[in-house]
Amino acid sequence: MVKAYLRYEPRLVFGVIVSVDSNISYDPSGKHLLAGALDSVAVWDIKKGICSTSLSPSSGSSHSLAVTSIASSPSSSSSSSSSVASGHANGSIRLWDLSRGTCEATLNGHESAVTSLRYNQFGSFLASGSKDCDIILWDVVAETGMFRLRGHRDQVTDLVFLDSAKKLVSCSKDKFVRVWDLEMQHCIQIVSGHHSEVWSLDVDPNERFLVTGSADLELRFYLIKNELEEMDNSSKWEVLKHYGEIRRQNKERIATVRFNKSGSLLACQEAGRTVEIYRVLDASNARIKAKRRVRRKKEKLLAKTVEEGKENGNLDSLQNVSGMAVLEPDVLVSDVFKLLQVLRASKKICSIAFCPTVSTKGSLGTLSLSLNNNMLETYSIEEGRVEKKHTVELPGHRSDIRSVTLSSDNTLLLSTSHNAVKVWNPSTGACIRTIESGYGLCCSFAPADRYALVGTKSGTLEIIDVGSGTRADVIEAHSAAIRSIVPIPDDNGSVGSGFVTGSADHDVKFWEYQLKRKTETDSKQLTVKNVRTLSLSDDVLVVSISPESKYIAVALLDCTVQVYLLNTLKKFLTLYGHKLPVLCMDISSDGDLIVTGSADKNLKIWGLDFGDCHKSLFAHADSVMDVKFVHNTHYMFSVGKDRLVKYWDADKFELLLTLEGHHAEVWCLTISSHGGFFITGSHDRSIRRWDRTEEPFFLEEEREKRLQEMFESDLETNENKYALREELPEEGSVGVPGKRTQETITAVDIIIDALDTAEDELKHYDEHNVDQQNGKSGQFQPNVMMRGLSPSDYVLQAISNVQTNDLEQTLLSLPYSDALKLMSYLKDWVQTPDKVALVCRITTVLLQTHHNQLITTPAARPILTVLKDILHARVKEFKDTIGFNLAAMDHLKELMSMRSDAPFRNAKAKLMEIRSELSKHSGKLIDGKRKKKKQKNSSKDHVGA
Structure with a gap:
């Protein structure tokens, strides 16, 4: 008899506050701090010092699922749900619903660890950079990749959106900053000048300045040109213009640069124990500071000229300096950014994050730090000091457990x-x-x-x-x-x-x-x-x-x-x-x-x-x-x-x-x-x-599992080797966002099996019809495996079960013969309203992939002709329906805003009525006083007469 054993499985993980290899980020409300804790995302209540939620993958955890990057969707704090994206060491990205603590989607596209994540201002797009030197733009709503941007020669270190997500700026360890036009899907500007790896960049909320941090001794600032500004033809594609540099106090490389939500503070975290905090002055204060700088320069020049004039006995130069006209000075970068404080932590800092809200009066901002000794610290930044407010250290050891x-x-x-x-x-x-x-x-x-x-x-x-x-x-x-x-x-x-x-x-x-x-x-x-x-x-x-x-x-x-x-x-x-x-x-x-x-x-x-x-x-x-x-x-x-x-x-x-x-x-x-x-x-x-x-x-089953895992790991290793042998991509080329995984291979097998089963069922049904025409009696026996579905619905169910992000790679792996079979069902599926988008995606991918074969295959012409007539009409209907719904939603929004304003309007009308009544009463009182005064004066006059 074969001996059976009882399985042991992981149940609980504790003791980790924050990982060394991950960044931290606040949720939109500013109440919780998100920190990577090995293979999960810990949601910390900083004030209470407790972990309210842990976002963990449901599958078995391993070191390849370590969280390497976190980004929070910039939705409003009043929103009932907010999205959080976590990048992992195996190149996957998980989208989490923070309110429910569930994983909404898993996006596979990168070959190496994800190094940076950034949402656009509306939270609809997500940009990811990786150690594989690629940038992928993801559609968060559709849960699919849009395109892959190639051009960097080393790992991408940071990303930021510009111009309402029309442009993207990326930096890399290859010492370059690139500006991408997302509508053209092409690199339109390459910014050089850094002498070492560029580790971080950020843009202020008003999109006036972009700052980059590297191992150089200076912070570099760039002016952002908007499309509304007038540009000459020579600088039509120039989005970033070098503005100036500020020399840092420390010599260690910059790890992170971040603006706060209002754009009034800039934090520069170095790969050590210090954070330099700069105050960002507005235009008027910066102009005042520039005038003061010019005035001091003039006074120094005047004093120097006086000394030289007394020594030489020549006072003409003194008259020239004193008569200089005070012109409007140019505002330099040192006039806009003023060093406010230098924050020194007890241990090496791994990451920083600004809180989107300020809770105390007199505070300019709240900055949280993650330290490499498994601690979180929160500081309140004030005008003359930096004060530590909260620390999360009790739920974990400062070093390894012995x-x-x-x-x-x-x-x-x-x-x-x-x-x-x-x-x-x-x-x-x-x-x-x-x-x-x-x-x-x-x-x-x-x-x-x-x-x-x-x-x-x-x-x-x-x-x-x-x-x-x-x-x-x-x-x-x-x-x-x-x-x-x-x-x-x-x-x-x-x-x-x-x-x-x-x-x-x-x-x-x-x-x-x-x-x-x-x-x-x-x-x-x-x-x-x-x-x-x-x-x-x-x-x-x-x-x-x-x-x-x-x-x-x-x-x-x-x-x-x-x-x-x-x-x-x-x-x-x-x-x-x-x-x-x-x-x-x-x-x-x-x-x-x-x-x-x-x-x-x-x-x-x-x-x-x-x-x-x-x-x-x-x-x-x-x-x-x-x-x-x-x-x-x-x-x-x-x-x-x-x-x-x-x-x-x-x-x-x-x-x-x-x-x-x-x-x-x-x-x-x-x-x-x-x-x-x-x-x-x-x-x-x-x-x-x-x-x-x-x-x-049982032992035999476990041995087979281990052999299968070894086989799959060898396949992945060989694929990576072949991928490395390929030539470097062209400058600014665009690629397919997804990647081939074990899930896509399994989905291909399922679709092929469904197509074969449906084809056999159709053949069996045609044979039954021929037998009935020849006078043979008998009842049609459907295939039990199809669970009572028609062949078209059975194939549709198989392809609908494929993850949205894996659909493109799955269709690319289909052989041409099976792709042709799949296209024959599209005319039936497009009649279903909720499948129009799916049919359009399938048609686009298959036409782009098998275009040369389709135009030379006679059997494909009737299918393409039918699809051309039906698909355009259905897409137009679908588009009109969406437009009608959007118009209706705008109308409902206006009605709701009017109803919400109705109490205020009623209150305003009541206030106006009360004010008019008070004015009437006050008028009557004034008239009465005037009459009494006249009577009194008339009586005095009468007595005098």
């Missing part, structure tokens, strides 16, 4: 790094405690899980109080790094009253737990006492104890493993065989097997009874860093520097599963007591939880 361990009831997870110990909830990934510590290389929970032990690189043993989140005690245990902490189990296999530490100072020390009071008023606290010491001849790398406390195994730097009797410390066995030092080992729960993992990339399975090597397995492509047995089984997991986690059967010596997901070396792992899940920690600062499912799998 060790992880689970509590006895699997409800707490402890992880160590170079400066902190963190306690996690392994079910939710929430960080419960963060405790400062030394460089922790190993850790373990003490009995009752109230305390934890951490062995540091300096040789100290730290006792952590998990409940209060404090460091209870620090003990000078060893004189060198502590590399292993192992609890001593009781006879029943549970955690006992002591533990063992192994260090690079050649000692293995045995410790006992004790509860003591520091003072009489204090409560009892855990401390430890050294009871025995085993001195060895070389550095101790790892220690392991058998579950029945019978043996202790010690791996030394001399590539051997020494096995001792635990009670007497007498040498029992010596395990030879590894060519490089043993970095990890574990003993099975029944005490029969011991497995060792080494820097020589091998796993060796030994018997503890005689010390014989049962099997040597080539396990990983790099050093094996940790290995653990599943409790009460001979199944084991191993991790290595090759980023992989592998699942083994130690009895059959078979590889069961290979789990991908980590993006860097995997340092450590820990398995739950029941084996239902395990945790891994990596150099990419992520902690991943893998759960056992109820889905069974």
